[in-house]
Amino acid sequence: MRFVDLRSDTVTIADDAMREVMARAEVGDDVFHEDPTVNRLQEMSAEITGMEAGLFVPSGSMGNLICLMVHTEKGDEIYLGRQDHIFMYEAASASVVAGVQHRIFENREDGTLDLDEVAFAQRSDDAHQPRSRLISMENTHNRCSGSPLPLDYMASVREFADERSLAVHLDGARVFNAALALGTSVAEVCSYADSVTFCLSKGLGAPVGSVVCGSKDFIYHAHRARKLLGGGMRQVGHLAAAGIFALENRVDRLADDHANAKRLAEGLSAMDGIDCDADLYKTNIVYFELTGDRNPRDFVKAMAKRGVRFFNLWAKRFRLVTHLGVTAEDIEFALKEFGEEL
Ligand SMILES: Cc1ncc(COP(=O)(O)O)c(C=O)c1O
Numbered sequence: 224m225r226f227v228d229l230r231s232d233t234v235t236i237a238d239d240a241m242r243e244v245m246a247r248a249e250v251g252d253d254v255f256h257e258d259p260t261v262n263r264l265q266e267m268s269a270e271i272t273g274m275e276a277g278l279f280v281p282s283g284s285m286g287n288l289i290c291l292m293v294h295t296e297k298g299d300e301i302y303l304g305r306q307d308h309i310f311m312y313e314a315a316s317a318s319v320v321a322g323v324q325h326r327i328f329e330n331r332e333d334g335t336l337d338l339d340e341v342a343f344a345q346r347s348d349d350a351h352q353p354r355s356r357l358i359s360m361e362n363t364h365n366r367c368s369g370s371p372l373p374l375d376y377m378a379s380v381r382e383f384a385d386e387r388s389l390a391v392h393l394d395g396a397r398v399f400n401a402a403l404a405l406g407t408s409v410a411e412v413c414s415y416a417d418s419v420t421f422c423l424s425k426g427l428g429a430p431v432g433s434v435v436c437g438s439k440d441f442i443y444h445a446h447r448a449r450k451l452l453g454g455g456m457r458q459v460g461h462l463a464a465a466g467i468f469a470l471e472n473r474v475d476r477l478a479d480d481h482a483n484a485k486r487l488a489e490g491l492s493a494m495d496g497i498d499c500d501a502d503l504y505k506t507n508i509v510y511f512e513l514t515g516d517r518n519p520r521d522f523v524k525a526m527a528k529r530g531v532r533f534f535n536l537w538a539k540r541f542r543l544v545t546h547l548g549v550t551a552e553d554i555e556f557a558l559k560e561f562g563e564e565l
Pocket residue numbers: 281282283284285308309361363364365394396397422424433
């Protein structure tokens with residue numbers, strides 16, 4: 224039976240070429256900074272993001288948490304969007320571990336925040352109030368249509384932060400998709416932030432891993448924070464090798480994922496029973512809603528039986544994500560199955 228998995232871009236499986244470089248990787252003890260493959264991945268990542276240094280971490284969530292730990296002190300406040308991954312899906316680690324308070328603002332459809340609202344929330348220097356310390360951006364924005372945040376918005380966040388002595392963190396789990404959609408470099412997208420976390424295990428197709436990048440001093444402290452979280456790793460060059468392979472071979476092909484997502488969105492938008500505004504989707508993530516009163520869970524189950532897997536993320540809203548395991552033919556197959564099921 225044909226099967227297409229549109230649940231997430233994290234579901235990809237390493238192919239023979241990637242496994243081969245992982246098996247052959249030159250390794251050492253990374254806790255002693257002696258793993259040449261990890262060192263190379265970190266140097267490459269710093270260069271790509273235009274930052275001074277990088278740190279290999281097990282996951283995007285740990286990378287984001289490490290950045291928050293380095294930028295803040297307990298009792299500080301961080302500004303985030305209500306739909307941001309750090310607020311929605313990271314087990315409240317910013318509160319539990321970094322000890323900071325989230326200050327939440329509504330995201331617009333494209334993931335941006337209204338900076339006038341944020342300005343209004345700014346704390347004064349007063350012993351009753353937490354200290355405002357950081358503003359975070361997510362680019363691309365997962366829950367907001369997979370949108371690439373526009374560069375002029377990122378520039379305005381940078382300016383806003385500089386005027387208020389706030390640090391800027393970028394959750395760039397899909398920053399390569401953002402750069403592609405914006406027609407610019409990853410370094411340009413990261414240039415508005417003090418720190419970035421990007422993921423090797425999403426569109427880039429590595430089995431695991433993310434990289435935190437920032438200044439040399441920032442990464443020095445990030446290394447300590449990773450240790451505190453139990454994230455000291457040993458001969459982890461086998462995993463870093465997959466990351467290097469992904470950075471060298473899997474960036475340009477993200478254009479296929481974007482084209483496949485666009486075709487999917489256009490196909491769905493033409494169907495009765497589905498509400499999907501294809502113009503909203505510029506990267507590898509597509510959302511749609513059912514217009515009738517069909518139970519969303521039943522719909523997901525029925526489509527899975529037809530070989531098309533995806534998630535019902537909230538209410539009647541469904542998410543579809545393209546990735547290197549999904550071909551243009553898979554998209555046509557999925558559209559055909561949607562058409563028959565509706
Ligand atoms: C926008 C965003 N940030 C961070 C993460 C966390 O990455 P990980 O699953 O590696 O912890 C994800 C994961 O889906 C994500 O979509």
